[in-house]
Amino acid sequence: xxxxxxxxxxxxxxxxxxxxxxxxxxxxxxxxxxxxxxxxxxxxxxxxxxxxxxxxxxxxxxxxxxxxxxxxxxxxxxxxxxxxxxxxxxxxxxxxxxxxxxxxxxxxxxxxxxxxxxxxxxxxxxxxxxxxxxxxxxxxxxxxxxxxxxxxxxxxxxxxxxxxxxxxxxxxxxxxxxxxxxxxxxxxxxxxxxxxxxxxxxxxxxxxxxxxxxxxxxxxxxxxxxxxxxxxxxxxxxxxxxxxxxxxxxxxxxxxxxxxxxxxxxxxxxxxxxxxxxxxxxxxxxxxxxxxxxxxxxxxxxxxxxxxxxxxxxx
Numbered sequence: 001x002x003x004x005x006x007x008x009x010x011x012x013x014x015x016x017x018x019x020x021x022x023x024x025x026x027x028x029x030x031x032x033x034x035x036x037x038x039x040x041x042x043x044x045x046x047x048x049x050x051x052x053x054x055x056x057x058x059x060x061x062x063x064x065x066x067x068x069x070x071x072x073x074x075x076x077x078x079x080x081x082x083x084x085x086x087x088x089x090x091x092x093x094x095x096x097x098x099x100x101x102x103x104x105x106x107x108x109x110x111x112x113x114x115x116x117x118x119x120x121x122x123x124x125x126x127x128x129x130x131x132x133x134x135x136x137x138x139x140x141x142x143x144x145x146x147x148x149x150x151x152x153x154x155x156x157x158x159x160x161x162x163x164x165x166x167x168x169x170x171x172x173x174x175x176x177x178x179x180x181x182x183x184x185x186x187x188x189x190x191x192x193x194x195x196x197x198x199x200x201x202x203x204x205x206x207x208x209x210x211x212x213x214x215x216x217x218x219x220x221x222x223x224x225x226x227x228x229x230x231x232x233x234x235x236x237x238x239x240x241x242x243x244x245x246x247x248x249x250x251x252x253x254x255x256x257x258x259x260x261x262x263x264x265x266x267x268x269x270x271x272x273x274x275x276x277x278x279x280x281x282x283x284x285x286x287x288x289x290x291x292x293x294x295x296x297x298x299x300x301x302x303x304x305x306x307x308x309x310x311x312x313x314x315x
Contacts, residue, residue, distance in 0.1 A: 018261025022268060022282065030279035035286065039230045043287065046226030050291045053219040054081050060125070060212035064118040067205025070110045079302050080104050086299030089292060098123060116189075117196060122209075127252065128164065129213035130220075130245045131157050137241035149246070149270070156249055170199075220244060224288070228276075231283045235274045243270040263289065 058078040065072055083104070084097030098119050105115040135157055138150070166172055166186075173195060177186045185191060221240045228235065247266040251259045267285035268278055276284075 015257045015260045018265055022261065022264045025268065026278040026282050030277075031282050031286070034231050034279045034283040037232075038283075038287070039232070042226045042229035046223045046230065046287075047291055047294065049219050049223045049226060050295065053216050053223065054078060054295065056212050056216040056219065057081060057122070057126070060209045060216065061118060061122045063205050063208035063212060064121050064125075064201065065110070065114065067201040067209075068114040068118060070114050070118075072105070072108065072110065076108070079306075082295060082299035083303045083306075084299065085292060086296040086303055089296035113196070117200075121201070124164075125206075125209055126213050126216065127249065128160055129210060130217045130248055131160055133214075133217055133221075134242055134245035137238055140238050149273075153242075153246055156246075217244075220248070223291070224284070227284045227287045227291075228280075230287060231280045233271075233276050233280050233284070235271075235276065239271070239274045243274075246270060259289070 055074075055078060058074055058081055061077050061081075062072060062074055065077075080101045081097075084100045086097075087100045088097035102115045102119050105119070134153060138153070166176060173186065177183045186195075221237075221244050224240050224244050225237070228240075247263065247270065250262050250266050264282050264285045267281045267288075271281040271284065272278060
């Protein structure tokens with residue numbers, strides 16, 4: 001069995017295990033009842049905000065590309081986000097959304113290094129800004145969650161800051177690249193592409209991308225507030241400022257299929273600390289995935305339309 005298949009099998013096992021734990025923890029009939037009673041106005045508002053967030057992300061990506069001297073239309077980048085979501089959600093392959101965006105952009109004529117580096121920088125910058133927002137909210141919300149979760153979040157923030165410092169410090173990066181294990185990671189194609197791109201981005205481009213990240217992450221938090229309202233949950237905004245970054249960071253970890261089990265467990269544990277009923281917390285997680293699925297459906301339509309145009313042009 002190849003390494004790829006072993007990893008996929010491990011993901012299946014982890015996903016199944018986590019979903020079993022969630023199913024044994026929560027009454028599935030209560031989840032179904034909660035979803036059946038969903039309030040459509042806040043849900044549709046969350047869906048609209050989710051789509052607006054994609055526009056902001058496309059603008060952030062465009063700012064990073066222009067910093068590399070590549071000029072791509074906003075609508076094209078937005079379309080690639082939708083198609084990438086389709087690949088991540090519906091196709092049972094290791095060819096994820098980020099890889100699709102890199103491939104399609106390179107096929108558009110943007111150089112391979114610029115395509116790879118801007119997609120990676122786009123992803124990393126979004127997560128860093130989200131963690132920074134959580135750090136700001138932490139002094140006002142830390143008392144609301146267990147110390148272990150606060151410690152894990154602080155460790156994640158510290159690790160991210162250390163990683164960014166390592167990438168920005170040329171001498172330190174060069175020294176770390178010579179180490180046996182860490183050096184192997186830092187010499188990987190994606191790591192070197194990210195390192196090179198961070199040193200080529202002009203400050204105005206990074207400033208625009210950072211501002212877009214703030215706007216996008218604010219919309220992401222408001223999306224979760226809308227989903228909470230849709231299932232009848234009314235809790236303080238501070239919880240969302242703290243919980244959303246943690247859940248987003250968990251979903252970055254490639255340990256399950258499409259985040260199943262990880263996402264539901266994250267909502268269950270974190271929002272449970274705020275007094276949210278287990279059925280409502282899991283319902284929020286399923287609605288969040290539903291927004292992503294709806295976005296993936298749009299991506300599928302765009303993907304099919306693009307294929308049809310390619311076939312017509314080849315005749």
